[in-house]
Amino acid sequence: MRRSAEMQGAGSSAVRLLLLSCCVCAAAGYPFRTPLDLDVTPRVTVLSSGLQGCRRFQSSAANYSTMLLEADSERLYFGARGAVIALNASDISASSALTIEWEASPEQKRQCLLKGKDNKTECFNHIRFLQRFNSTHLYMCGTNAFRPLCAYIDEERFVMSSQPEEGRDKCPYGPTTGYTALIIDQQMYTASQYEFRSFPDIRRNSPSPTLKTEDAPTRWLNEADFVGSALVRESVSSSTGDDDKIYYFFTEKSQEQTTTYSHSRVARVARVCKGDRGGRLTLQKRWTSFLKARLTCSLPEYDFHFNMLRSVFVMPGRTPQDTLFYGIFGLEWKNVKASAVCRFSLTEVQEAFQGPYMENQDSGSKWKEYTGKIPDPRPGSCITDSLRARDINISTSLPDDVLNFVRRHPLMSQQVQPTDKRPLLFRRTTDYTHMAVHTIQGLDGLTYHILYMGTDEGWLHKAVEIEGQLHIIEEFQIFEEPQPVNNLLLSEKQMSVYVGSPSGVVQLPLSNCQRYTSCYDCIFARDPHCAWNGAHCVDVMAQTNRSTLIQDIQQGSRGCENTQEDVMVRSRSVRVGDDVLLQCELSSNLATPVWTLDGSELQGYGLHSGFRTGTDGLLIIEARQDQSGLYTCYAVENKIKREPSHPTRPLSSPTQICSPPRNMEAMYLSLITILGGLCVVLTVVLVYVGFCLRVGNRGKYSLRAAASAYPNNKRQNRNRKQHRNSAHMELKTISSHCNGNGICNGGSKQHNGEIQDGGFLQIVPGEAHLTPNKEPPPPAPPLPPTPQHSSPECVFPNGLSATLPSVLRRMNGNNYVLLRQSESENTSPLCYSFAEELNRMLEKRKHTQLTPRPDESSV
Structure with missing residues (x-):
């Protein structure tokens, strides 16, 4: 029996090692490895059942x-x-x-x-x-x-x-069908593929004059899919007498000839002048000011190029020149979910339209940069004061050589680069569909842009731009049934965001500061809407006196050094050999749990350390007497380690991770080959281990509830019998409150030295010493009934006790299947531990023939 138990333990260890190896290889083989500072994780996740201030219409x-x-x-x-x-x-x-x-x-x-x-x-x-x-x-x-x-x-x-x-x-x-339209001064400007067999077109409709894009001899739009358009009144306070312009955003089939990389589709921005009236003979009823340029949103050093433009939001500035364009980009691969957010300035767009042109000498070849002479006035320009001084007051007065050049050279050579030459955000496994942006001034006097981004599965992300990067404050599950967000609108007057979907409309407040119940949670959120007033997290916009408010958007760590939090206490007794989970469920996805035992930080969580750590807490495996002590869980976020009732102190910087290899395709093929080989080896080992476990079916493994005080004499007798076979220890647990504080607190507090039950766990040693049994042990009780007649509350056919855990969770990064312990004490006295059952079997081995049972302990 001992040999079969050892074989089972060795087999379980081998299976854990192989599962860990496969998961590591699978993670490494995922077709993206991105810079850690861009692949942002939302700090707080709010499910649909936890939405506050939500209103719906259907x-x-x-x-x-x-x-x-x-x-x-x-x-x-x-x-x-x-x-x-x-x-x-x-x-x-x-x-x-x-x-x-x-x-x-x-x-x-x-x-x-x-x-x-x-x-x-x-x-x-x-x-x-x-x-x-x-x-x-x-x-x-x-x-x-x-x-x-x-x-x-x-x-x-x-x-x-x-x-x-x-x-x-x-x-x-x-x-x-891709479509965008505007009504400007009672004239309608549209862009789409209108009829089933027509080419995409940008049009100005009635009243006349109606204009459209050219399709011969040079087609200006190549299978374009439009996502947005915007009017920018560049005539306001213009020193050159410039005209207003309409900008269009779309994705189309690529025309460029490049030596570095090639893509079948690319993102574009095009523009036309609002006062355009077409040409007199050349380009009659056609735009004379149409130009287009490429929008780039990429990370060339990582070989990521986001070519599919999904949505755009135009952010007006204090002046037309301060206008910003926010775009959501995706990858060209349809079976891979990923999104990037890039921001462009109007100045960068204007510089591209003032740069060199592209040309196509032969309709069958790619476009390349034009190096010849450019006519005067500059082709594609709007009518300005300098042209009016030359008696060119309207586009129909432009020379034919200028209009012919426009017809054959609509594409610009210079690409429009995003701000800081890189995306603000990259999210793998997420497809953003629409966004909306608004600005707010923080208590530090800086202006912050807050983005609301909807996904294809009905989630809404709220993010703030800080020094060229996005910090995702919260993510909300707007709809229980996954469905795409079709549209987003913001109202600063109503302080609401409106979300449209296939099934209905949802209204949410722009902020929900009362969600944060402690100073650190309020500061860690880095939400420009929220600040700490000494007692609560409040909405800044609703406060008239802001002099005493605390807010740290730039660092998200300063201002709460002198605050203290209550310490919550809970105790639990655990038998030697049992598994116990000390819960520490952090409210922030960005927080990292750090565990200490009697004040010393636990080091190492290997297979033989006796500990596993994950997002739900600390798992003590087969608890030993020397593991008794005071266990404390701390939350580390923004380099702050939060200690109960003590000032915070900073931690050291995280270790840097190396960049991925440049040859991505070779790496993918190698990893797929390695992963396939590991899976074959794992299959063989699992079959072998399963065979061994069936041969040694008398070795059982079960998890049991904590050994609290039993309320009846039968349980006391069981404790006395068990005391002869194994030592006992008591585990008391203490941690801080999790709900909204970033540090795990439970639902009980220590008042006047008394411990009230409830909450999450930490351990203090040994008050569960049993009274020695001075009486002779009672005779062995009769054997339990056979599996066919066992009580459903006692022993199951697979040999596991009725106090089996009720929740299966996978510990983060350890590939350990955790069975959470039931805290019910209403266990039938007929339910025996494995040690008790083994002792009884040994006493009765000469008189009783044991009936083997199928072993299903490797769940």
């Missing part, structure tokens, strides 16, 4: 993708499938919603089906455009089951004020 409509916020009237408009809805912006869950039903006719749906379209997604009227037209009316356009229509809305009565009009030049045919 109706019979679906696909809430188009949003319009009117701050003055406190109206929030949503365009959905077959309906336009007006909500109260202060509370979208209120019953005052107004609806305009606008469904496609049955005949049009039938025609849509005849075109081979999907009658579950495409053959409906999806509202793709909804904006203000003038002071009294809104304007909307819908796909109308692949026959677009547009109509005006009387805002006051919220009804259609006219019959729908033709919309095929203003709205795409399908619900998912």
